[in-house]
Amino acid sequence: MTIKNIITVLTIFLSGFCYAGTSTKVDFNFDWKFSKPAGFVPQDTLFLSPDIKWEDVCLPHDWSISEGYTKTQTAGSNGFLPGGVGIYMKNFLTSDDMNGKKVFIHFEGVYNNSKVWINGHLLGFRPNGYVGFEYELTQYLKPKGSMNTITVCVDRRAYADSRWYVGAGIYRNVSLILRNELYIPSDGIFVTTPQVGNRSMVNVVCEVKNAGTGVKGVTVKHEVVYDGKTIASVSDDFVALKGDFNEFTASVELENCHLWSLETPSMYELHTTLIASDGYVMDKKTTKFGIRNIKFDADEGFLLNGKSVKIKGVNIHHDLGCMGVAAYDDALLRRLLKLRSIGCNAIRTAHNPHSESLLEMCDSLGLLVMNEFIDEWKVAKKKWITERAKEDAPDSISIGYTRYFDTHAEHDLKSFIRRDRNHPCVILWSIGNEIEWTYPYYWASSKDNKGFKGLIHTGDPETDNKSILKEFNRLSGGKDDLAETAAVLAGWVKDVDTTRPVSSGVVVPSVSRLSGYTDVLDVVGYNYKDKYYEIDHKLYPYQPIIGSENVGQLFEWTAVADKKYIAGIFVWTGFDYLGENGPWPARGGDCSFFDFVGNKTARGHFFECLWKDTPKTHIVTIPEKESEFKMDADGSFTYTPRPGWIRRWEWYDTRDKWKYRRDEDILVQVYTNAPEVELFLNGKSLGTKKRSDFMEHNILMWKVAYKEGTLLAVGKDGDRILSKDTLSTSGKPCRLALNCDRKTATDNGYDLIHVEVSIEDKKGNTVVDIPSDVRIILDDKFELAGLDNGSPSIEDLNINVINNSVRTYNGKCLFVLRTIRGKKGTSFVKVVGDGGIQGRCKNSDFPPYITLISPSYIISERYSFMTSKKHVKPKIMRNKNLLALIILLSTLKVSASDSNVDFNKDWKFVLKDSAHYSYTSYVPGDEWKKVNLPHDWSVGLPYDSISGEGCVAFLQGGIGWYSKSFPTTISANQKCYIVFDGVYNNSEYWINGKKLGYHLSGYAPFYFDVTDYLNPNEDNRMTVRVDHSHYADSRWYTGSGIYRDVKMIVTDRLHIPVWGTFVTTPVVTDKYAKVNNQITVRNSYSEPRTAVVEIVYKDNKGNIAAFEVFSIKLNAGEEKIIDIVSEIKQPDLWSVEIPVLYTAETRIKNGDEVISENTVRFGIRTFHFDADKGFFLNGKNMKIKGVCLHHDAGIVGTAMIRDVWYRRLKTLKEGGCNAIRLSHNPGADEFLSLCDEIGLLVQEEFFDEWDYPKDKRLNMKETVEDYPTHGYCEHFQEWAERDLKNVMRRSRNHACIFQWSIGNEIEWTYTGCREATGFFGADSNGNYFWNQPPYSKEKSQRNVENPA
Helix, strand or coil: CCCHHHHCCECCCCCCCCCCCCCCCCCCCCEEEEECCCCCCCCCCCCCCCCCCCCEEEECHHHHHHHHHCCCCCCCHHHHCCCCEEEEEEECCCCCHHHHEEEEEEEEEEECCCCEEEEEEEEECCCCCCCEEEECCHHHHHCCCEEEEEEEEEECCCCCCCCCCCCCCCCEEEEEEEEEEEEECCEEEEEEEEEECCEEEEEEEEEEEEEECCCCCEEEEEEECCCEEEEEEEEEEEEEEEEECCEEEEEEEEECCCCCCCCCCCCCEEEEEEECCCCCEEEEEEEEECCCCCEEEECCCCCCCCEECCCCEECCCCCCCHHHCCCHHHHHHHHHHHHHHHHEEEHHHHHHHCCCCHHHHHHHHEEEEECCCCCCCCCCCCCCCHHHHHHHHHHHHCCCCHHHHHHEEEHHHHHHHHHCCCCCCCCEEEEEHHHHHCCHHHHHHHCCCHHHHHHHHHHHEEEEHHHHHHHHHHHCCCCHHHHHHHHHHHHHHHHHHCCCCCCEEEHHHHHHHHHHHHHHHEEEECCCCCHHHHHHHHCCCCCEEEEEECCCCCHHHHHHHHHHHHHHEEECECCCEECCCCCEEEEEEECCCCCCCCCEEHHHHHHHHHCCCCCCCEEEEEEEEHCCCEECCCCEECCCCCCHHHHCCCCCEEEECCCCCCCCCCEEEEECCCCCEEEECEEEEEEEHHHHCCCCCCCCCEECCCCEEHHHHHHHCCEEEEEEEEEECCCCCCCCEEEEECCEEECCCCCCEEEEEEEEECCCCEEECCCCCCEEEECCCEEEEEECCCCCCHHHHHHEECCCEEEEEEEEEEEEECCCCCEEEEEEEEEECCCHEEECCCCCCCCCEEEEEEEHHCCCCCCCHHHHHCCCCCCCCCCCCCCCCCHHHCCCCCCCCEEEEEECCCCECCCCCCCHHHCCCCCCCCCCCCCCCCCCHHCCCCCCCCCCCCCCCCCCEEEEEEEEEECCCCCCEEEEEEEECCCCCCCCEEECCCCEEEEEECCCCEEEEEEEHHHCCCEEEEEEEECCCCCCCCCCCCCCEECCEEEEEEEEEEEEECCCEEEEEEECCEEEEEEEEEEEECCCCCCCCEEEEEEECCCCCEEEEEEEEEEEECCCEEEEEEEEEEECCCCCEEEEEECCEEEEEEEEEEECEEEEEEEEEECCEEEECCCCCCCEECEEEEECEEECCCCCCCCCCCCCCHHHHHHHHHHHHHCCCCEEECCCCCCCHHHHHHHHHCCCEEEEEEECCCCCCCCCCCEEEEECCHHHHHHHHHHHHHHHHHHHHHHHHHCCCCCCCCEECCCCCCHHHHHHHHHCCCCCCCCCCCCCCCCCCCHHHHHHHHHHHHCC
């Protein structure tokens, strides 16, 4: 799923300040200037030379990544990217809005050692590069109408002060805040939920700052809001003392709570209002929070809301690859969605605080967070210029925050906790990472963990605690600064938040457990110490353990998965990160689930098989001579790992290709979660292997002599196919395939477009082994935010900043575009490769154009929370002046799309029987009358008391024939289906004299593929025989004939089959609804095809609510089912009062051309039945006031005429009815559509009989059972499953359906059941009118077991 598909929200750009009587937060990111003057040394007194050359920049900004990779004054630990001293400057007016206000500037993150001046006055110095801060500007502002100057100096001369890339500059958002003299400070609200359940307690601590001249009376009002509605409120009066941060508390109890969880991350809002004693509203603040209970248990692991959850986490650094550390929300969200897609459910923020946007996203996505503060305390870790092992960086460039730890750590740690404490995603505070490195006596006290090799120690755990403790006391001299500092840090955390446990990443547990270090931790994090889990659980049974840093290998996961008492794992790492590497040109570690640009690595595919239940199979290959695996003579495989300390972090060498020297021995490796896999090469089976035979590595392997063609791996469970993957030989490069993650962006200066490029051959296979230099050509509406290819080597990039070009790696590269504020219109983007090969967008209507629209007039595809740091709280303008994706879609090119042809007109009918009617030579004569469908011939016959039967209203059946001529309307690349919604009954079908088949049920829909039966150059004739000679086969009137709609569907051979989309809404809140679209795509071509699939969701006014694009490859004749989850912002719910309907338009495209299209209507709603409380629709209890309806409509019989049924259903609704039971067979599709529109619930029923018939002919006194009464039960065993599933596939998208009924009074037909209870006698006496069961439960049971 892509960034654009999550939630749509209106974003508003502010060009100036506004004042609404309360605190106002203004975007301050634009119109900055930046310079790096040579030789500039920061001083407290600001002096800038007039000769400084400035460049215009907007924030967030990372100058280090912008300057590019270099060997000069850079370090391998920092990714070979430069530091230096940078200066930022911005001018702004003192406006009317500031009159009488307190004015503050807030920085979310500046790396690092920043000094800030306003009009030459030094406001302060902040050494920390991760924690936000703010300064008051009020007293230094110039008079109204005057220009003020903010200047920020960033000192990154210590360019090797970190073990990974940290960037340089104002890399997070900046805001200007206007406040009254009585206000709630930033992070001044703390919401906790000490009691969690269906009834929950919410406690609020509200800080109030009184900056006035005296004591102030104040009313603090809190409102709890869920789903847009206030559900509880509390208000109290307080006295705010002058100059103090007054702290006021409140509590409120909530009922019927929606708990925050991984599956349903429900969020509440707390609206806090400060009201002065004179009634003036001084401040308002909205705080989002979630209601959930977390617990780490030493034996049970981690529990969320009382349920055990295994943490499947990853470590991530805060850089975004080619964009450096500049905090782009779109890029971060794209990464989190990719991590979640492989089953990841948790993030560790290694090893410093990340942006608040990350936590907001994790709140909404349902991702847990281990929130970490710092990597070093008082002593710096060793850094390096060349490579890790040398640790050759001098102190002058490698010592950073440790210089300021004693003076700044308490303030920074508490600020960090205050900012993040309301986020339900945060489950752990981590106060440090591998701090033992910096205290040599820890390493020296350990026998096996000395020096760096201790980090990768894989031997048996140390157990001689007595000797270890003795040595530790000797070396430390009885004073351990590490343990003392840990206790202080843990205490600072508890000063601010006692609701979450404190942890730290421990790397020498054999010593840290004895020194007292871990005594201050609530949960002990183990870095790379899986061998210690079992023994330390026994030695320290009172303390929970979590794998805080683990290599991404099977043994690390198995060590956690097999032990309930280990809370989970955080794999190193989720994404490749810059730095912690070398020598040149190595810029990153290549040890992740996704590379720098977001391509899933082999390790990522492997862990997806471990972490997700969704069936998956993935093929990789490697020449045997290059592999660590070698096949033995008996067919088994021997593993010999390559040498080197780093091997523990590295993955097995693999390739994503099938192209080698002819007959070269290739190891084909398959990752899967299926029990077994069968491998094919060019259609020939190479054997089936069981995963249980490869448990050591969980990788199935074959040794294959290379031959050009296609590998196919089929994951199976016995005969059941679960998943497939293919790998084909690639040819010469033919084209560049482009995948843009959005087609419409706002000109707000923030939106990003990720343009993924891959080299393809003429068959669509990715060409991985022929690099190409690819450049992008932009107009003035975009700027290039970054370009990369995912390689860990700088030399593989071959970046040319003048041409905006980069070399592909493994056949792929990425360009990231950023919109320019105020530039709107349609932008042309061109991508060109070697030899002039040009790109072609896979998911754009007019590739490669992107539409830029002013954010004031568009529902922009962003998270609502993503605007909170950049814009004033957005105002949602629904269905007004919206120019969303329709800018492109309104001119959509459709040249060979599906055509759904009304097939109801111009039929001929005769109530006679002759075998000649189906012959091609037969032409219907005058005895055939013209009819239009739907058609019921029985209702047009006279009532007959002699030959007729009361059970069917004395109307006759018989045998009738229908005939229709129609032209051929399809091309060689198309398929043709004819769909019947209902024919009563026992019908047979011919086209041009060739029999298509037959269908027995009178109610279930069905269809025929008539493609191969059509005449290519002349008219066709369809003939239908309907045999209702069993005219008394039902207990009510059924009608006879083709009594429901018929349609013809013409579509491409690459298409969505009939009833091939299934839309559900598994999660519905007031803010968004998750929409799951299960799409079936079928390739009826004789060669593989790639399907580019678009989904457009529209509301009932036709406005676009969400959009989705993806592509899949299908082999010849293959059919795939894909589940795509999107989110619709501010959904209108379907209810019986307001039955709002959405449409899902699903298209398959070939380039610009739509070749297959499917549109379904659906409603967004939730419902459930409660055994004690009854039925709930959209969370509200309601009583079902329903009626049973048969499918006849009186004088028109059973013919499904929309206007007739609209009148009937509308009359029922007006009389108070809110539900229909379709008695006792499925209704027409048109009937269900009417119920969708009118707002009537429907119980759709399948059968009145199963294996045995009910009495019909003499109604309740059955003494005759003969030919006219024989019905569907005779065919039940053969046809019931397919008919039932056809009904469900056709009907499942209807919002009105809330129940499936599989039968009606079936007990009548099973003699043992009927007689056993005493309810149903052999005749009609008292059948329905017992007050109590005639027989006891025990007697009924005996009667069933021993029938008379």
